[in-house]
Amino acid sequence: MITSLAYLGVRSPRSEDWRRFGEGFLGAELAADGPDGSVRLRVDDAAWRIQVHPAEQDSVAYFGWAVDHEEDLDVVLERLAAAGVTAERGSAELAEARSVNQLITFTDPWGFPHEVSWGQHFYPATFRPGRAVSGFVTGTQGLGHVLLMMPDIEAGHRFFHDVLGFKLSDKIIVPGQLNARFYHVNERHHTLALGQCPPGVAVFNHLMLQMKSIDDVGSAHDMLDEYDVPITLSLGRHTNDKTFSFYCATPSLFNIEVGFDGIEVNEEWVPYTYGAAAIWGHKLDPEAKNRPPGIVHPLAN
Numbered sequence: 001m002i003t004s005l006a007y008l009g010v011r012s013p014r015s016e017d018w019r020r021f022g023e024g025f026l027g028a029e030l031a032a033d034g035p036d037g038s039v040r041l042r043v044d045d046a047a048w049r050i051q052v053h054p055a056e057q058d059s060v061a062y063f064g065w066a067v068d069h070e071e072d073l074d075v076v077l078e079r080l081a082a083a084g085v086t087a088e089r090g091s092a093e094l095a096e097a098r099s100v101n102q103l104i105t106f107t108d109p110w111g112f113p114h115e116v117s118w119g120q121h122f123y124p125a126t127f128r129p130g131r132a133v134s135g136f137v138t139g140t141q142g143l144g145h146v147l148l149m150m151p152d153i154e155a156g157h158r159f160f161h162d163v164l165g166f167k168l169s170d171k172i173i174v175p176g177q178l179n180a181r182f183y184h185v186n187e188r189h190h191t192l193a194l195g196q197c198p199p200g201v202a203v204f205n206h207l208m209l210q211m212k213s214i215d216d217v218g219s220a221h222d223m224l225d226e227y228d229v230p231i232t233l234s235l236g237r238h239t240n241d242k243t244f245s246f247y248c249a250t251p252s253l254f255n256i257e258v259g260f261d262g263i264e265v266n267e268e269w270v271p272y273t274y275g276a277a278a279i280w281g282h283k284l285d286p287e288a289k290n291r292p293p294g295i296v297h298p299l300a301n
């Protein structure tokens with residue numbers, strides 16, 4: 001089944017802004033553009049990990065999950081079919097465009113587009129960060145984690161846990177404020193988080209990138225003003241995965257959590273429930289209250 005987040009794709013009117021944001025601020029490397037002029041960012045030896053396609057409006061293009069073995073794609077197809085979700089095998093052309101060997105595509109019950117692939121293309125010893133950072137924690141932990149929001153978190157749990165096999169790491173429940181669940185598929189404490197949001201919409205809130213050094217987080221924090229990057233949550237440390245991080249707005253509505261020091265889980269992990277999201281810090285910036293909580297799309301019914 002799914003073992004990591006391999007890549008992420010979004011569409012955005014500000015795709016060009018990702019060159020400076022990605023290379024100069026995040027410390028990613030610019031890969032060659034995609035055929036449609038998309039900006040492609042590397043954070044390790046994978047061909048690319050983040051792709052931003054030029055478009056009129058911001059939207060999620062795909063969450064790109066990975067399986068370890070070719071046959072696992074059949075298992076995912078079977079489980080989706082049993083749950084009544086239509087999935088399709090991607091063409092050879094699509095696999096080439098995603099720099100993977102094979103993939104399947106489907107849309108989840110909240111309208112989020114997903115791809116599950118095997119055989120992401122790697123080019124060992126080729127990654128050169130865009131600025132002086134020690135690098136990104138990837139490998140078996142994949143690109144990072146994403147937080148999706150939906151009105152019915154129990155339904156979200158049934159789909160991502162029961163159907164797709166994401167394993168519960170813990171819950172954070174702050175009555176009246178936050179109802180979130182965190183799931184692992186590898187050693188990373190969570191690769192997927194689900195949060196409850198108001199009825200009628202679904203939200204892609206943020207992508208977390210984990211840096212290898214606390215100084216990579218500090219130096220990015222130093223550059224917020226120079227790069228005109230709005231901060232969303234101040235520096236802080238999470239209760240559950242213990243990540244030290246801050247959150248900032250990307251050029252494309254969703255946020256990036258620039259993190260360090262997240263804990264790892266194993267097969268013996270026992271899920272916890274926490275009553276707060278932060279040990280300290282992670283204060284919502286007053287101006288961030290006026291921005292959308294991420295890439296928001298209406299639900300079909």
Ligand SMILES: [Fe+2]
Nearest residue numbers: 145147208257
């Ligand atoms: Fe996060």
